[in-house]
Every structure is written in structure tokens, then in C-alpha cells.
Amino acid sequence: MNVKWEHLAAGVSGGVLSTLVLHPLDLIKIRFQVDEGWSTLQRPQYRGILHAITSIARQEGLSGLYKGVTPNVWGAGSSWGLYFLFYNSFKSHLMEKNQVQTLSAPSHMLIASEAGSLTLLLTNPIWVAKTRLCLQYDALARPTMGENKHTKFIQYRGLFDCVKKIYKHEGVKGLYRGLIPGLFGVSHGALQFMAYEELKKFYNKQKNAPPDAKFTSVEYLTFAALSKIFAASTTYPYQVVRARLQDQHREYAGVMDVIRQTYKLEGLRGFFKGLSPYLLHVTPNICIVFLVYEKVTSRK
Template sequence: MSDALINGVSGAGGGIIAQLITYPLQTVNTRQQTERDPSKSVDRDGTLKQMCRVVKHEGWGRLYGGLTPSLVGTATSQGVYYYFYQIFRDRAEDAALAQLRNGIGDGSVGMLQSLVVAALAGSLNVLLTNPIWVIVTRMQTHKKTKKTPDCKVQSSVPNDVIQNVVVEPPPYGTIDVMQELYGEAGFLGFWKGVVPTLIMVCNPSIQFMLYEAMLKKIKRKRASNTKGAEGLTASEIFLLGAVAKLGATVVTYPLNVVKSRLQAKQGLHMDKRHQYEGTYDAITKMIKYEGLSGFYKGMGTKIVQSVLAAAVLFMVKEELVRMARLMLTRKLSLSKGVRSKQSR
């Protein structure tokens, strides 16, 4: 098994576990980001109160709306990202060693090269997985509301009974969202928000640049030449991942809000001020009608969710990589032992 494949599979596993742990926070945050009414302060009540409100009025299931496509998206996204990241990283390391042989540099990958590597892997990931995240955003922002029966049906029913009768809305699943998206904008509807998402590639790029820089400093202090995060404890990797993600989230959060606004459903009954034709239109209308504060709605929730998710992902991913390499090493040593015995 190649090192890139090990990192890809491990990244997918780590992403799934992190997603399961932090998904309710992600749902609440997406709703906060897509709240278009400037008179409503989504941060005033706090994340826990908003979660309780969703549970009270819509049930526990709404906190996990879109979980299935989200898990598929996470596994695919993290797998694709880490697979290509490792391929590009290996090539960058080979280039750095080649320069060292020519008397240039110290043989290590610098921060700029790390940024480029992460950006290339992130761009491929966005183009391949954006349709999944559009579906997830739609399902997270879909609010479950009860409706009264049709007046024609209830004409013979006493008024006091009518007032107590409610009809559950039809289910809103993955197929429903796909049909809705295709009906709105055709095949290109699945790539709504792709422009700010591509720009947001700088988020994981900044994250990995910070992570690799901090990892490099720690290994240098310990005079370690091990590969990757080998030699570090799980708690150290957890903290490195958290700090790296915190820095990246603060810088790129406004783009995240714009992306969510574009991907969320825009009803025909909605005020024209809150309907967006594209990235530029969304940014200008948000500045005009909501001010700069509109770009930071739900930021507190996002910091908690993304930092916790990234820290768990890094920790689990590195542990899985370590286990996979250990198993491969043992397998190779066993096979060599069998061959040496057969040759005697």
C-alpha cells in the first residue's frame, strides 16, 4: 500500500469520526450563516440555546439533517484531499532534496511550498466534492414545520377539531434535494458556491501550512528526523491541529458565510435583497443590507465546531497512519523471515 493511499484512507476515517462528534454544531452554524434578517442576532442566544430550540420545535433528527450525505462527503473529501496532498507533498520533498544535492536549501519543504501543495490538493477536492456539500447545506437549513390540513378537506370538520389537527410535511431527503437543485439550475446547480469555496481552499492551505510549520519546529527542537508526525503523542497532534484550524478559520470565515448563502435554498417569496445571483452579488448585498457583521454570523459556533473537528481529525488520522505503517512493517518483516527460512 502506497503512503498516499494510507494517508487518504486514514484521513477519511478521521474525518468521519470528527463529523459524527461535531455534526449538531455544524447544523446550527449553517443555519446561523444563512439567516438573512439583520434584525435577528443569531449569536445573542448562544449555540446551546439554539440547539435546544431546534430540538424543541423540530425534534432531535433535525440536528442531524443531511448526516448521511455529509458522511459520504466527508469520507470522499478527506480521502481525496489527503491522497493528493501526500502525492504533491512527496514530490515537493523530492524536489527539495534534489536542490540540496545541488547546494541549494536545507532539503526540507518550506512554508510557501506547503501552501502550494495544500492549495493544489484542496482545489481538486472542491471540484470533485462540491455537489455533495450543496446537498448537505440544503438539508441542514431545511426547517421542519407542521401545516394545517387543506381547507377543502376540513369543510365538514368542527372548528375546534381543525385547530388541533396538524399534518406532517413530506420528507426532505437526498433525492428530493437533487431534483430540486436540477430543477432550479440544471446540472450546474450542483456547483453553487464553488467560486467562494475554491477561494476558501486557502483555509486548509493556511491550516496545513501552520500545522507543518509547528510540527517542523517541534521536531527540530527534539532533533527528530522521523517521517510525518511520528514521535509526537496523540494529545500533541490534537493541540497542533486545533491551533492550525483556529488561525485558518478566523481568516476565511466571511467566505464560508457567502458559500452557505449561495448553497442554501432561495425561495421565490424571499425578499429580493436576500436573493443572490452569484458571489459578487451576495457580497455586495450583504454589505449593503447587513453590514460587515453579516459576514461573521455564527462565528463563535464555527470556531468551536471546526477547531474540535480538525483536532480530532488530525489525531485520529495520524494514529491510523501510524497503525497502518506498523502493520505493513510487521508484514514485511514476517515475509522476509519466511523467505530466509525457505532459503536455508
């Protein structure tokens, strides 16, 4: 297998940069996702994105907007780095094996799914820690109505303290909360990469350019944005389910319990909570990641 370590470096660079810039929107998205609306658990209430930003800044300080940024940077950097490394290694291997210059859309989806599944298995504990830290409110009333009334909410001092305490109190199972919907979410990455590759291939074909032709920064940004919006619009509900499973303030029996309760009490709308800050976050995020990645790997 042809392993190119520059893909790892490029993915890490793009993931870290985009996360540092856009983390506050990611934090707001998670807080919207877990807000059931009906619960008497006194979570902070927000009327919209701007109200959330101003409320968090006023109540928790500017640092409140960056709760969970450390695991987010570690998670985004390692995930994008590993994803690009695995994806391009699998892609190179398949192209050499089949002796072709380009792959079909199903082939892109297959290798993207393989790369995404392997990456998630290695990084899931970091994402659990990120969710817990993003949902570490300064003050929270005692839980009621289906929540575990005897739960004492744990305070975490940072990424490693969070991982250590989750393992201590919940074991390995706690570090892999949300893995099942996360694996379903691999389809998100698969659809995104398939769309990204197909857009590049289609564009080159229209210009009668070779399959490996390079593009301008604007073209890369356009392909990245379109592919992300396509993938996000079709797979978003799994993220709500995953966030709710990873939240320490609420107890669910499993994936189906989250789906059942969310649909019963909130309807289909409940599965799309946080979509607006998510799109505002991921669209420029993915543009930064892919642009940095393409520019780094195109250097000779």
C-alpha cells in the first residue's frame, strides 16, 4: 500500500486551523442538539445563534465560547489527518490494483467509508470528551422527568482529566458512547468525498483537462462547500442522536431510545436541532480543511 505521510500532515493542518477559528459555532450546535425543550433540566436557553453567543459570553466569559476546544483541536486534527491518510492510501492501492487513473463513484464511497470507520474507532473517546466539555454548564438544576435523579454531574478540568474520569466512572463503554450513530455518520464522509471527487472529475471532463489537473483556490472552495452541504443535508440527524448519547446530563437506553423519545416529544424537527449553526460552522470549516489539504499535498 502506498502510504503518503504528507496527506496526514495536510489533514492535521487543515483540521486544526479550521477548528480554532470556528469552535464557538460547534459549541452552540451541540448545546442546541441536546436541548429537548420539554425537559425541566435547567439548561441554558437560547433564542438563536446570536443570542447564544452573547449569552455564553456574558454568563461564562469569552472562554465559555471555547469550552471543549482542546479535544476539538485534537479530534479534528487527528481525525482529518488519519482520514486523509487512510483515504489516499486505500485510493492509491485500489487504483494500482485495477490499473486505472480514476475511480467510480461507488469506489470513492467504499474507500471513504473504510477510512471513516477506522478513523472513528481510533478517535471516538476524544469526541465524547469534547461533547462533555462543551456541555459543562456553570450552573445546572437537579434533573427530573426521565433523567437520572441520583446522578452527580462530574466536573472536568480538561481533555485528559475528562477521559480519565469517564474511564473511571463508566469504563471503556463510556469512551465509546455514540459510536453506533457515529458509524452511521460514516456515510456522511463517504457521500462528501464521493461528491467532492465526482465534482472535480466532472469539471475536468468539461474542460478536457487530465484527471489529476490542479484547480484554483476558488474552485477547490466551491467543490468543498457543495460536497459538504450535500452530505450534511442528507445525514444530519445522526449527529443529534450521537450528541444526546454522549451528554452526561441525560440517560438513554440506547440509540433506539433516543430516536423514540426525540420523535415522540419533539417530532421530526427534533432531529434537526442545531442545523443552522452546524451549516455556518462546517461550510467554511470544510473549505479551510480542503484548501489547506490540496495546497499542502500539491507542493513538489
